[in-house]
Amino acid sequence: MIEKLIRNENEAIEAIKANMPTSGYQMLRESLDMAIKALEEIQQYREIGTVEECREAMEKQKKKRLVEWADGTLHCPNCEHDNTCLGFDVCVECGQILE
Structure with missing residues (x-):
């Protein structure tokens, strides 16, 4: 060797x-x-960071709507974190910008 x-x-x-x-x-x-x-x-x-990490970060900068689940809770479209009562413009879990 x-x-x-x-x-x-x-x-x-x-x-x-x-x-x-x-x-x-x-x-x-x-x-x-x-x-x-x-x-x-x-x-x-x-x-x-890697090219993939940079692309992922750029994608998170695009505003996305919260997804409403059957139980009425609102979840991040990226990581599915429950954002129902938080009222933030950004997901506290993954940083996705939210509408």
């Missing part, structure tokens, strides 16, 4: 910086600087 030497973007960035040529090799230095910048951008995107 081969041990993985670089486990994440931070370690990759540090390894690139530690092994950056100090003179000459201008194209290599510029390429490595671009690689570091790209890895840092990836880290920022990962902090925001």
Whole structure:
């Protein structure tokens, strides 16, 4: 079994910086600087969340009507939380915006 030497973007960035040529090799230095910048951008995107998480959050921003169950209670269309007596514009359980 081969041990993985670089486990994440931070370690990759540090390894690139530690092994950056100090003179000459201008194209290599510029390429490595671009690689570091790209890895840092990836880290920022990962902090925001996955594409699916972002889509889910955007969908919750669209107003949806409460669903009335047979017993007369009003429930969130997203998570089915009972919102009958709360009177909020947002579901307290999942954050769905409600009409």
